[in-house]
Amino acid sequence: MNQIEQMFLLQMQLNDQTNGQVWIKGYTKENREISWYRGIYMEVAEAIDSFNWKHWKNINDEPDWDNIRVELVDIWHFIMSESIRIKDQSYANKHLHMKAKGDYDTDALIASLEKMLKLSVTSSIDKEINNIREITDIFFIIISHLGIDVEDLYKRYVVKNQLNTFRQQNGYKEGSYIKIWGGVEDNVVAFDIMNMNPKITPTELYDELDSAYSKL
Template sequence: MLVMQNRMNLRVHEDWQAQDFEWYRAIWTECAELIEHYGYKWWKKQEADMEQVRLEVIDIWHFGLSALFGNGKSIETIAGEIEAELANFHASDLGVREATEALALHALDTRGFSPLRFWQLMQASGLDFDALYAAYVGKNVLNFFRQDHGYKSGTYTKIWGGREDNEHLAELVLTLDKNADDFSEQVYDALKRRYQDIVPQVES
């Protein structure tokens, strides 16, 4: 996933690590969006949208991985540091809101990212590592797909046939073999076929 994230960031800026982007700000902002989907208003009836919550968790992971790059660290070094931090991970009794706030607070305090606090949030939202991996690969591919189809220039159509591209992605991933060596290529091809089938009808 670190390899894929680096590749995506290179697509956005060829020297992205030297730009000192404020990944921590994206992390706590995504945390706020997650809380909106989960619900926090005690003065009105709210139902947690756990599918959207988990999508926000995946978005946070993208920014978190990016934040771990720095000081010329190799991908192998970063992977080792994540593994070491999580080696003694124990199940937490934090709820989604509390785990989200702990991660956001760490991001604001340190301007960094905590894999341990992220793991607590991942667990609280009902994701395991396999689910994280499959969802991450899917969203990473979608980000590439968006770039290939005019996201940066503003010509990309994010709503396909009345549904957001994230929804199409989640549906398509369920039909594919997540253990296949070409899983990411399968995701891209499936997105491309559906996009071409639907978007011309929307634009015409």
């Protein structure tokens, strides 16, 4: 199983744990409609807002590259979920050996993000139009500009996936989950664990999170 296939498996497991297998039919276990496309375009909007696009404010500031990367990993969750829903998860394997440019081409990035936003809004409004393949292709173009290859995407995704799983199993929905650990956010702790041990497995990462949380 390659790293893209592993990410799809982890995403399916997370969705199953969060809402039961009924999510495949487009509903939560509380019978609320799920819109993965809405999730995509809302996260895309947040990514775009991390660029210095406002001509009236801080026009010379650097884009918030760290937050843009975070938003892209969130978008990937939703892309995979919609692909699984329509049983088209194997399509993403075409990008397994993509090369990361790392040119940080701001104009190209914003143009690609806006195209992704348009496609996801279209599919959200018109359920007969499914643009997930084109969105998937654009996603890998975007992360290439950001210097992220599949191996790096896998590491970033595993951190967020296991953290999301941990949150769900420790009272996140109920509001009892503690997000600040020793003065820092839980996602910082999770990334620190990954950075200290890049070869860590998802299960081992979860266990490390559990150990750290138990000491709060």
